Amino acid sequence: MKKVTAILRPSTLEPLKDALIAQGFTGMSVEQIRGYGNQLGWKESYRGHENFVNLIPKIQIVLIVDDKDVEEVIDIICETGRTGEVGDGKIFVSPIDEVIRIRTGERGYDAIH
Numbered sequence: 001m002k003k004v005t006a007i008l009r010p011s012t013l014e015p016l017k018d019a020l021i022a023q024g025f026t027g028m029s030v031e032q033i034r035g036y037g038n039q040l041g042w043k044e045s046y047r048g049h050e051n052f053v054n055l056i057p058k059i060q061i062v063l064i065v066d067d068k069d070v071e072e073v074i075d076i077i078c079e080t081g082r083t084g085e086v087g088d089g090k091i092f093v094s095p096i097d098e099v100i101r102i103r104t105g106e107r108g109y110d111a112i113h
Contacts, residue, residue, distance in 0.1 A: 001096040004063045007033070008081045008089040013059050016080040023076060027037045027112060029062040036056065037087070038086050054067050056087065064096055 008016070013030065020028065034055035043050045065073050074091055082088055101111040 001099060002065055002067060003094045003096050003111070004065060004070065004077075005092045005094070006061050006089060007035070007058050007080070008061065008077070009083070009087065010057055010065050012081045013061075016061070016077065019076050020063075020073070023072065025063060025065065025073060027063065033058050033060045036083050037090070047111050058089065064099060066109055066112075072112045088089075089095050 010032070015031055017028070020026075031045070034057055036054075040086055045051075061077075063073060070093060098107065099109075099111040100107050104111075
């Protein structure tokens with residue numbers, strides 16, 4: 001199993017959810033975050049303290065998927081989130097050693113479906 005984490009523009013959330021559900025991917029966590037990458041922010045001084053301002057609003061989605069589904073999920077995220085402009089986001093893939101459904105005690109692939 002893999003954990004697919006994507007940081008994207010907020011406007012992509014609904015189309016992405018629809019595209020993932022249409023392909024049978026039904027579990028996802030979503031967080032509203034703020035940050036910067038190549039877009040950067042800038043520093044301002046206020047009462048002698050430097051502060052980063054203009055952090056860009058983003059969403060972070062997390063999916064746990066079977067190894068065989070990783071490339072399909074990546075393709076869906078890229079197709080849905082790509083505008084061609086700086087700030088489209090990033091995708092991170094990492095291994096998951098174990099998943100346990102608390103309610104039933106199911107483990108592994110059965111626990112994510």
